[in-house]
Amino acid sequence: MFAEFIQYLFTGITIGATYALVALGFTLIYNASHVINFAQGEFLMIGGMATVSLLGMGFPMPVAIVLAVMLAGIIGVALQRFAIAPAKQADVVTLIIITIGASIFIRGIAQLVWGKEYHVMPNFSSDEPIRLFGAVLNSQSFWVLGIGALLVVALVLFFTRTLMGKAILATSMNKDAARLVGIRTQMVLMLAFMLSALLGSMAGVTVAPITFTAYDIGIMLGLKGFVAAALGGLGSGVGAVVGGLLLGVVEAMTAGYISSDYKDAVAFSMILLVLFFMPRGLFGSRVVERV
Amino acid sequence: MSKKLLRRAGFLAATLAAGIFAGAQAAQPIKIGSFLSVTGPASFLGDPELKTLEMYVERINEAGGVLGRPLQLIHYDDAGDASAARNFASRLVRSDRVDIIVGGSTTGTTMAAVPLIEQARTPFISLAGAVVITDPVKPWVFKTPQSDRAAAQRVLQDMKDRGITRIGLISGTDGFGRSGREQTLAVAPEMGIEVVADVTYSPSDTDMTAQLTRIRNTPGVQAVFNFGFGQSPAIVTRNYAQLGIDLPFYQSHGVASDRFLELVGRAGEGLRLPASPLLVPDSLPDTDPQKRVVQAYKSAYEQRWNTQVSTFGGYAFDGLMLAVEAIERAGSTDREAVRKALESIQGYVGVTGVFNMSPTDHNGVGPESFRILEVRNGQWHLIQ
C-alpha cells in the first residue's frame, strides 16, 4: 500500500517538476510583458530534438545539451524581437493568437528539419532503475528533480542578486518607472524570453529520456505548463513550482487510485475549484482595482 | 528550400489553373484519390503509406500503367483530423472526381469520410484497423489491415496456448486504443480469458507507471496486454521494464515497426505482438506464398526511401494493388464494376496476408494472417 503510494507520488513529482519548469517559463514572460506565451512548449521540443540530433552528429552529450539550450535561447530572443515586439500595441487575445501562430510555425519547421518520428534520448546516467521504499524509480527522475531544483535556485539568485534580475523585476512592476530610471525595457523583455526559453529547453532535455521526443511534444506539455502557472497564480514563481508539482501529483494519484480515463478531467476540475475560491490562483498577487 | 517552395508555388498555380479550365486531359489517367494522416499524431501511419503510394504509382506508370492508362495520385494530408479527412474526401469525390480512393490512415478519419463516399458511390479501400469499418459491410468500403478484433483474437489465442487465463489490459484513449480495448473485452470471454485489470492512458501522457502499478497490484494477473499505437506503447514498455514486472507482455499490431524496437531498446526484450510477416521476411519458410511479395516490397521501399519499412506502408501497398487488380479485372474504371471486382478477389497474396474478399467480407484477411513475433536480442523473432 505504502509502496504504491510512494510510486504514484514520485511519478507525479517527476512529471510535475517538468510542468513546474514550463510554468516558470510562462511566469517569467508574463511578469516582464503580461503576455501568455503559447509557444512555451516549443522550447521543450527544441531542447529535446536539438540534443537528439546533435548527439546523432557525434557530439558528446554535455556539448549537445549546451548547444541545444543555446539554440532555444536564440529562438526565444527571435520570438520576442520579431513576433511580440512589433505587435506591442495589440490586444491580449491578439498576442495569444500571435504566440499560437509562432508555435505552429516553429513546429512546422521542426517537422521539416527533424522529421515526424519519435526519438530516443539516452538517460544522463545509468539505465538501472532505483528502488526506494518499495517503489521503483527511473534514475532520470532524479536528474529531472535535481536540475529542476537547481534551476529554481539559480533563478532566485538571479532575481535577488544580479542587476539584470532586478531590472526584470522592476520592469514587471512598472514599465514606465523602469524606463525612467534608465532600464532598457526592450532589452529586459528579450532577456525574459531568453531565460524562459532556456528554462523550457532544459526541461525538454531532462525529460526527453523519460518521454521520448518529437516535433509535436511541445503542445501538451506547454498547455499543462500554462495550467500549472494559472493554478499557482500567474506571475508568482512559488506558484509556478507548487502549481506544477500539484498538477503532476494529482494526475498520478488520479490515474493510480481513481480512473485513468478521467485523470485529466480531475486535474481540470481541481483548477476550476481553486479558481472559484481563489480567483488569482494559489499564490497570485491580490491586486486592488485602481480607478 | 526556397527553390522547392517556388516549384511548389508553381505547381499550385498550375493545379489551380487546371481546376479552373478543367477539361484539357490528354491521356485520361486513372485517378487514385487518397487522404492520409501524413502529419499530426498519426503521421507514423500516414507517412509510410504515402511513400508507398507515391513509389508504386511511379513504378506502375513506368511499367505502362493500368489498362494502358497512367495512374494519377491525388493526395491530401488530413493531419489526423476527422473533419479535415471528411472535407478532403469530399474534394476527392466531388471536385477531383477520382475513380477510387485508397486512404484513411485512422479509423476516425475513415469513418468520417464513409457516409460521403458511400453516397458518392466511389470504391474506397481504407487503411485503418477497427472492425466497424467493414462490419457491418458497406457496399463501397473495403479495408486492408486485419481488424483489431482479429489482433485481439490472435494475441489471446497465443496467451491461451501458453496457459494464461487472467490478464491485465492497458490501452490508449485514442480511437485505436479504445476500439482495441472494446474488441479485446468482447473477445476475451469467448476465448475463456478473464480481463481482471483494465486501465487506460491518454496519448499525450508521458508516464504510465501509475497505471502499470495498478495492474501489478491486481491479484491473479498472469500477463499484460497493451493495445495502443504511437509512442505511448513504447513508454508503457519502458515503464513495464523499469517496474520489473516479469509477467509475459504483449503489444498490439499498432506498434509493429522497427522504429518501436529503437524506442524501447532493451526494455522490449521478450515482448510479443501480432504482426504481418513484413518485419521478418527472411524467417518465413520458402513455402510461404507471402515470402516473395514481402521481400520485394521491403527491399524496394528501403532502397527508394532509405528508411526502414513499416507494416503500415504495407497496408497501402495492399490497398493500391487490390485497386489495380480490381480495375484490371473490371476492364474499366466503371465504379460498380470495380466494386464488384473488389468483392470477387480471391487468394490475392499481399504483404499483410492472403486476401479473400466476398460480398459479406470486405476485409478478406483474418487472425491467421497475423504472425506472432517476439523480441529477442533487439530483433523480431518469428514464433512458429
Added chain:
Amino acid sequence: MSALIDVKGLDKAFGGVNAVEGLSFSVDAGQIYSVIGPNGAGKTTLFNLITGIYTPTKGEIHLNGESVVGMEPNKLAERGMSRTFQQMQICMNMTALENVMLGRHLQLKSNLLTTLLRLPSLLKDEEDCRDHAIELMKFVGCGEYIESDASAMSYGALKRLEIARALAADPKVILLDEPAAGLNGTETAALEALIKKIAAQGITVVLVEHDMKLVMGISNRLLVLNYGRKLAEGTPEEIRNNPDVIAAYLGG
C-alpha cells in the same frame, strides 16, 4: 433636513495600511459638498467606498437612511448614486453619444425578447434615450461631439462627457472626482457654471477637487482629509480659518 449620505466610523485598510480611518461625516440633500486634502489623503478611496467599488474594512454608510455597505455599484446606481472618475472611465470602443446613452441604462425597459426581435417598443425607447442623451451632451457643452467616437474627443470634452453620462441616470447625488484636473482657466470657469446648474436641478453634488478657488467658490460645506482622517469639516469660511488646515496645507 435629513442627511442624504451618512458615513460613520469608516475604515479601509490595504495590506495593513489604513487609507481611510475612523471617518464620519454627512452630506445633506441639495448641497454642494467638497472633499479636499493633499495627495494620498484618501479622497479617491473614500469615493470608491461610498460608490461600492471597495468594501470598507469597518464602518457604516447610509444612503437616504438605508445601509449600503457592501452593496454592488450597480445596486447603488439604482438608488440614485452616480459618479465620475479621476482617471476617466470612458468606453473608448463606443461613440460619445453611446457613452451617454449607457448612462440611461437603468431607465430603459428592454428585455431579451424585444432585443432579439427588435420590436417597435424597443425602438421607441431607444429613440427617447437618444434624444435625452443629445440634450445632455448639449447641456454639458459637448454638442459638437454628438456624432464622434469617444476616442476622437479632447481631454476636456471627455471630462464633460463623463459628467453627462453620470447625469443621464437621473441621479439624486453625483460624485465628481477632480473634474477640474487638467483643465485650463476658461474650461474651469465653464465647469463651475455647470456644477452650479447641476446643483440648481436639485441634484446633490459631492466633489473631490484640488482647485481651491473653485472649491471655495461653490461649496456649501467642505471636508478636509489628511492621512485618511478627518482634519476639519465646515463651511468654506470655517475651513479657511481653521488652524489645523492652514498648518497641513502650508506644510506645518
Added chain:
Amino acid sequence: MLNSFMQMRLKGLVILAVIILILPLFMSNPFHYDMATQIAIIAATVVGLNLLVGYAGQISLGHAGFFGIGAYFSAVMTSNYDWPPLPTLLLAAALVGVIAWIVGRPILKLKGHYLSMATLAVGFIIAIIINNEGWITGGPDGMPVPSFSVFGWELSSFNQYSFLGMEVNGYKAWYFFAGLLLLLAVWVAQNIIDSPIGRALRSVHGSEVAARVVGVDTARYKSLVFVISAVYASLMGSFYAHFTGFITPHIASFEHSIVLITMVVLGGMASTFGVILGAAVLKLLPQVLADFQELEMMMFGLILMLTMIFMPKGLLPTAQKLLKKKMSRKKVEEQA
C-alpha cells in the same frame, strides 16, 4: 438619424445576402458548395462567439465544448432514440444554455487569463467526457449522424428537390439553408449589439467600472452573453453534425476552440462581418495550402503570425481603415 442608422444595419445584411446569392456563380462543383455550407455554419458560430469575445471582451478558450454538446446531443438523440431533429436541436440549445449559465456564473467573475484558463478547463472536461463515454458517443472514432429533417421533409446533400418548378440538388439546398442560417444569426447578433443590452455588453469591455456605476449588473450581462454565445455554438454544432453526417470528439476539442477564437481575432474583433471573413479564410486556408504538403504547417503558422502582427485589429477592420484613408485622400485631392 435613427433611420440612417437602421439603413446602415440593413446594408450589411443585404450585402451578405447578395454575396450568398451570387457565390454559386463561382462554384463549379459540389465540393465548393460543401465548403461554402460549412463556412456558413462555422461563421454563424463565430458570430455568436464574437458577441462574447469581440463585444464583451471576455475570452473563451472552450467554446468548442458547447459546439460539441450541441452536435453530440443531436447526433445521439436522433440516431439512437429516433428523436426528430428540429426539437432535439432546440432542446440541445436549451440544455447548453442552462449549462453555460451554471458554469458561467462563477467563472465569469475571473478576469483576463484566469478566465481563459477556466473556459479552457470547461471545454476540456466536456471533450474528455465525449471522448470517454464511447457507449453513447462512439468514443474517439466518432459517430454517424442522420440527415436533418423537418416534418418528414429530409434535407440531405445527396437528395434532389424540386422548388418552384426548378430542380435543386441537395448540396445546393443545404448551401442556401446554411446561408439563411447565417443571415439569421447575423440579424439577431446585430439586434443585440445595437440595443441597450449590446451597449451594456460593450461597456463591460470598454470600462467595467464605468458600466457598474451607471447601474449595469455586469455579472448578469456577462452571464447573458456567455449563454447567448454558447447557444449559438450549440445550434450550429447541431446543424454541422447533421450536415457533415459524421462527427468525432475533435469538434469539441481545445484545438477547435482555438480555431474558433482565431477566426474571431483574425477576421476582426467586434466586427460581425469581419469574423465571417475570418471563418472563411481559416476554413479555406488548409484547402489552399494542401498542395504544399510538408510545408503546410509552417506556412499556416507564418501566415497566422504575420497577419496578426501587421493587422492586429483583424482583416476587415484593417481593410476598412485603409479604404477610408484612401477615400478621404481622394476627397482631399478632388477638392484641391
